[in-house]
Amino acid sequence: xxxxxxxxxxxxxxxxxxxxxxxxxxxxxxxxxxxxxxxxxxxxxxxxxxxxxxxxxxxxxxxxxxxxxxxxxxxxxxxxxxxxxxxxxxxxxxxxxxxxxxxxxxxxxxxxxxxxxxxxxxxxxxxxxxxxxxxxxxxxxxxxxxxxxxxxxxxxxxxxxxxxxxxxxxxxxxxxxxxxxxxxxxxxxxxxxxxxxxxxxxxxxxxxxx
Amino acid sequence: xxxxxxxxxxxxxxxxxxxxxxxxxxxxxxxxxxxxxxxxxxxxxxxxxxxxxxxxxxxxxxxxxxxxxxxxxxxxxxxxxxxxxxxxxxxxxxxxxxxxxxxxxxxxxxxxxxxxxxxxxxxxxxxxxxxxxxxxxxxxxxxxxxxxxxxxxxxxxxxxxxxxxxxxxxxxxxxxxxxxxxxxxxxxxxxxxxxxxxxxxxxxxxxxxxxxxxxxxxxxxxxxxxxxxxxxxxxxxxxxxxxxxxxxxxxxxxxxxxxxxxxxxxxxxxxxxxxxxxxxxxxxxxxxxxxxxxxxxxxxxxxxxxxxxxxxxxxxxxxxxxxxxxxxxxxxxxxxxxxxxxxxxxxxxxxxxxxxxxxxxxxxxxxxxxxxxxxxxxxxxxxxxxxxxxxxxxxxxxxxxxxxxxxxxxxxxxxxxxxxxxxxxxxxxxxxxxxxxxxxxxxxxxxxxxxxxxxxxxxxxxxxxxxxxxxxxxxxxxxxxxxxxxxxxxxxxxxxxxxxxxxxxxxxxxxxxxxxxxxxxxxxxxxxxxxxxxxxxxxxxxxxxxxxxxxxxxxxxxxxxxxxxxxxxxxxxxxxxxxxxxxxxxxxxxxxxxxxxxxxxxxxxxxxxxxxxxxxxxxxxxxxxxxxxxxxxxxxxxxxxxxxxxxxxxxxxxxxxxxxxxxxxxxxxxxxxxxxxxxxxxxxxxxxxxxxxxxxxxxxxxxxxxxxxxxxxxxxxxxxxxxxxxxxxxxxxxxxxxxxxxxxxxx
Numbered sequence: 001x002x003x004x005x006x007x008x009x010x011x012x013x014x015x016x017x018x019x020x021x022x023x024x025x026x027x028x029x030x031x032x033x034x035x036x037x038x039x040x041x042x043x044x045x046x047x048x049x050x051x052x053x054x055x056x057x058x059x060x061x062x063x064x065x066x067x068x069x070x071x072x073x074x075x076x077x078x079x080x081x082x083x084x085x086x087x088x089x090x091x092x093x094x095x096x097x098x099x100x101x102x103x104x105x106x107x108x109x110x111x112x113x114x115x116x117x118x119x120x121x122x123x124x125x126x127x128x129x130x131x132x133x134x135x136x137x138x139x140x141x142x143x144x145x146x147x148x149x150x151x152x153x154x155x156x157x158x159x160x161x162x163x164x165x166x167x168x169x170x171x172x173x174x175x176x177x178x179x180x181x182x183x184x185x186x187x188x189x190x191x192x193x194x195x196x197x198x199x200x201x202x203x204x205x206x207x208x209x210x
Numbered sequence: 211x212x213x214x215x216x217x218x219x220x221x222x223x224x225x226x227x228x229x230x231x232x233x234x235x236x237x238x239x240x241x242x243x244x245x246x247x248x249x250x251x252x253x254x255x256x257x258x259x260x261x262x263x264x265x266x267x268x269x270x271x272x273x274x275x276x277x278x279x280x281x282x283x284x285x286x287x288x289x290x291x292x293x294x295x296x297x298x299x300x301x302x303x304x305x306x307x308x309x310x311x312x313x314x315x316x317x318x319x320x321x322x323x324x325x326x327x328x329x330x331x332x333x334x335x336x337x338x339x340x341x342x343x344x345x346x347x348x349x350x351x352x353x354x355x356x357x358x359x360x361x362x363x364x365x366x367x368x369x370x371x372x373x374x375x376x377x378x379x380x381x382x383x384x385x386x387x388x389x390x391x392x393x394x395x396x397x398x399x400x401x402x403x404x405x406x407x408x409x410x411x412x413x414x415x416x417x418x419x420x421x422x423x424x425x426x427x428x429x430x431x432x433x434x435x436x437x438x439x440x441x442x443x444x445x446x447x448x449x450x451x452x453x454x455x456x457x458x459x460x461x462x463x464x465x466x467x468x469x470x471x472x473x474x475x476x477x478x479x480x481x482x483x484x485x486x487x488x489x490x491x492x493x494x495x496x497x498x499x500x501x502x503x504x505x506x507x508x509x510x511x512x513x514x515x516x517x518x519x520x521x522x523x524x525x526x527x528x529x530x531x532x533x534x535x536x537x538x539x540x541x542x543x544x545x546x547x548x549x550x551x552x553x554x555x556x557x558x559x560x561x562x563x564x565x566x567x568x569x570x571x572x573x574x575x576x577x578x579x580x581x582x583x584x585x586x587x588x589x590x591x592x593x594x595x596x597x598x599x600x601x602x603x604x605x606x607x608x609x610x611x612x613x614x615x616x617x618x619x620x621x622x623x624x625x626x627x628x629x630x631x632x633x634x635x636x637x638x639x640x641x642x643x644x645x646x647x648x649x650x651x652x653x654x655x656x657x658x659x660x661x662x663x664x665x666x667x668x669x670x671x672x673x674x675x676x677x678x679x680x681x682x683x684x685x686x687x688x689x690x691x692x693x694x695x696x697x698x699x700x701x702x703x704x705x706x707x708x709x710x711x712x713x714x715x716x717x718x719x720x721x722x723x724x725x726x727x728x729x730x731x732x733x734x735x736x737x738x739x740x741x742x743x744x745x746x747x748x749x750x751x752x753x754x755x756x757x758x759x760x761x762x763x764x765x766x767x768x769x770x771x772x773x774x775x776x777x778x779x780x781x782x783x784x785x786x787x788x789x790x791x792x793x794x795x796x797x798x799x800x801x802x803x804x805x806x807x808x809x810x811x812x813x814x815x816x817x818x819x820x821x822x823x824x825x826x827x828x829x830x831x832x833x834x835x836x837x838x839x840x841x842x843x844x845x846x847x848x849x850x851x852x853x854x855x856x857x858x859x860x861x862x863x864x865x866x867x868x869x870x871x872x873x874x875x876x877x878x879x880x881x882x883x884x885x886x887x888x889x890x891x892x893x894x895x896x897x898x899x900x901x902x903x904x905x906x907x908x909x910x911x912x913x914x915x916x917x918x919x920x921x922x923x924x925x926x927x928x929x930x931x932x933x934x935x936x937x938x939x940x941x942x943x944x945x946x947x948x949x950x951x952x953x954x955x956x957x
Binding site for chain 2: 074123
């Protein structure tokens, strides 16, 4: 009896964990400002404490920190604590994935790792760019290799193509193509707990072409 | 059910015990966290004696089985953290440890002491300066010292080279490269015309511009130190060349395949004859100006953490010009200076172990300055007139200087980024030559020893306490210089800094040629500063008081009876945030200084001190069109000028005339456009064009006045040409060096 009870309470906890994760991810779909992401990051960290074996809470916490880095890109030194936290969380998530089997998940995670490294470039492009810019590209390439149809990796590639000056390989037409491709892949995106962000980001990027 | 579980547990426990019993292994387990309590995944755990090791999991947990017994050294390492060593005693039982690693990121722990200094480094975050930011200010003529005039504390001196800081002369600022003195940063002086720097500012990844209160590791600069750190390995091999209106440059950087070593060679040649034939100059040049410089570097990584660097620079220069003679309408004065110079620097740094670091450096430089001044008549022939004021106007002087320095610094690192540094250095200098028919010879051995501690008082309070002792053989004098600085960090990016120190300097060689009965001159600095760095903005305010003692007086006799003071307030504000792709900084410098030195009749405001100076540096990039606009503006209120002459009646030097020059204004502008051609090439070259103008508005600038011997005529000292223009193209293969090249302004 006791064991049964423990089993049930444990599984109840599990569902409440998933419930909490689902509710946080739903909120994430609506997040816009750095403040929103800061609050959500705290929520994911809390969820992580109850589900330490699940890669998702760490993934989302890292994603929130990466987003904050992008939103604060004109704030220089203010970004660093978020990049640091995000990197640690991404590394934790990585250690929870089976590198041979969970290729789709790894592709998602490497997309976020790419964003985190890019957020370091924003700290001071002159000093941090030469070091972290190439690392961001490497992670993105790996993400695309692991899952060529990852709409988030494709979105990030579009972001890089859009924001890089032409001389250094930027290409606005290609950026538009990639964002459109990413958006198409997101047409029937699920709304569950698995990574599904990207639609709003694609639309925002494409709106610059009007 | 309960009893079953218990049994099961016992079985498991027994199973777990078996390996321990059989192999007599011990288990060390625990967690690794940072000081905010977050788990550190993938931290390496190892035992020194057996080199057995493991890594922490995602939750920062680890477990290590070992056969080792007794006292053991456990080492924990993780990227971004200071490695931790812990002595443990392995008995029969297993050990559980909660380990905490300290971050080695400076921003998290360390209060960086910054009174009196601007640091521009490759570690800069946000609105802190990088070396490139510092040396890309428009109008810098590829001279770091000129670029740094856009920072508060320095004077806008246009008629000579050097950095005049806080009431100090250009000679009171010294430049150091990887710890060793760069004795002759510029080509030999020409009266009234600023000369170029010999070294390309792009060589450095770190620049510390101290306008006072600098570390005990450096000395012999009463006012200011420019502490330069040369770059390590290049990222890639590359070749570049540039063609500009009055100079040509080419270079190669080769990185070895294993990325353990690299070498580089660059050559630059500048000849202004053609330019001067198009843009009329105030003076007429009969030779040059012509400058040829070549340098080479070799860098090699030794072992895991060592780095050996060699840098050598060779240059020759020739400037010959004719001016009207101020004392006679019929005569002209001809001045020619030829220079040959070499600077060599060998530096080595390595971590001896986790706690000890060694920095060593050797430098040798040679400098030969050959100066000829003549009075010439209408027929271009030398005119010798025996009477004053013409008698001294024909002269020839040749000085050969050898300079060598050896230096070693040991650093012992402690927790909380505390450190103790100590070391010693020796400077050998030997000058020999001729001034007309008189032989000049001077040998000096200056020895210094120093120690300095970085002390962590609380999380937000740090101190740097140092002392330096120096002995000069030529004047047979000792000096002991204490240095103290403190930093107190407030929340939200604000910080207070305090500094105090005494700074000694030997009299200039020109005085030591005449007598060795002189003492060190010195200045005592008191500095209070507040900085706030937040969100890509940087504000700094600094107030100081400086007391000069034992300055060299040339009258009535050569002595150390000179005195002086300087005090002021300086402001700096930089903003990279408000407008995207626009970076600007604004400075204001207030200076109140007086000194009695050389032949001054008493304490007066020296000729190089303007009470109010303001500067603006602006850099705007247009990434869409690969273009950059770079502008700088400086304003300074008038500087004093004097006609100081010897009065036979009063048997003393006297001010016969004095005044204040008109205000100084200068606007420099540079445009850069980058483009790529030969896109199909495997190594696509990066190219750019750059055009610019210094003193774009053509403001008439008066730096002071030259007086005739009788004081009846005064002529303004002004720029050799109102505006200076440059235009050129550059191309780089391999690594994208466009940034460096556009930045170094290439005049």
